[in-house]
Amino acid sequence: DAKTTQPTSMDCAEGRAANLPCNHSTISGNEYVYWYRQIHSQGPQYIIHGLKNNETNEMASLIITEDRKSSTLILPHATLRDTAVYYCIVHRGGGYQKVTFGTGTKLQVIP
Amino acid sequence: NAGVTQTPKFQVLKTGQSMTLQCAQDMNHEYMSWYRQDPGMGLRLIHYSVGAGITDQGEVPNGYNVSRSTTEDFPLRLLSAAPSQTSVYFCASKRTGVSTDTQYFGPGTRLTVL
Numbered sequence: 001d002a003k004t005t006q007p008t009s010m011d012c013a014e015g016r017a018a019n020l021p022c023n024h025s026t027i028s029g030n031e032y033v034y035w036y037r038q039i040h041s042q043g044p045q046y047i048i049h050g051l052k053n054n055e056t057n058e059m060a061s062l063i064i065t066e067d068r069k070s071s072t073l074i075l076p077h078a079t080l081r082d083t084a085v086y087y088c089i090v091h092r093g094g095g096y097q098k099v100t101f102g103t104g105t106k107l108q109v110i111p
Numbered sequence: 112n113a114g115v116t117q118t119p120k121f122q123v124l125k126t127g128q129s130m131t132l133q134c135a136q137d138m139n140h141e142y143m144s145w146y147r148q149d150p151g152m153g154l155r156l157i158h159y160s161v162g163a164g165i166t167d168q169g170e171v172p173n174g175y176n177v178s179r180s181t182t183e184d185f186p187l188r189l190l191s192a193a194p195s196q197t198s199v200y201f202c203a204s205k206r207t208g209v210s211t212d213t214q215y216f217g218p219g220t221r222l223t224v225l
Contacts, residue, residue, distance in 0.1 A: 034213070036214070041199065041205070041219065042218065042219070043130040043201050043216030043217055043218055043219055044201070044203075044214070045178060045214050045216070046155070046213040046214065046215075049211055049213065058163065060173065069129075083151075087153070089152075093209070093211050093212060094208065094209070094212070095141070095142050095161075095205060095207030095208060095209060096142070096161050096207055097204055098156060098167065098169055099119050099146070099156070099159075099203075099205075100155075100156050100169070100170060100216060101146070101153050101154040101155075101156075102154035103152065104153055104155050
């Protein structure tokens with residue numbers, strides 16, 4: 001599975017959009033980009049995923065570059081409850097591959 | 112559905128003791144996995160299973176054993192606990208045989224080894 005690189009930490013003002021980048025330059029054609037977040041010490045929670053098209057759901061938007069070597073998770077109106085560690089991971093679909101996490105980005109939303 | 116459940120929530124062991132961390136899911140997911148998370152760190156994969164009777168090692172398997180006799184349960188055994196195994200342990204599950212597969216995580220077991 002492709003490795004990912006994320007900034008260690010980021011700050012965002014409450015109410016503003018939070019843009020979290022992720023580099024995955026070695027991604028293969030059949031690998032998906034997934035985003036999870038972990039609030040405080042809880043178990044990680046799924047946010048969104050995509051293959052090559054941009055995706056949006058009720059939580060966030062995912063923008064994947066045309067060459068698929070990087071992506072950005074967008075939280076359109078960050079709230080204090082969005083303070084968490086955000087993980088970008090890449091793996092193939094099908095469900096049989098091991099899934100490894102990196103260290104993620106610690107997002108601090110500031111009042 | 113209860114989702115993914117883990118027991119116990121907290122545990123304190125002495126060095127050399129053994130114990131089993133329990134994980135169960137009621138979503139009929141074939142894939143299950145165990146991660147550990149040390150303070151201020153990301154999640155590291157210990158072991159995973161793609162179905163009953165099938166297990167494989169992750170990134171940090173030493174000191175841990177697993178077995179998968181049923182689809183629902185995936186226990187993690189510490190054979191001889193060491194202080195380096197002090198961590199938070201998360202169990203997760205997901206479907207297989209689909210093109211996209213999101214993981215569902217349990218609430219974690221906080222283990223301290225003295």
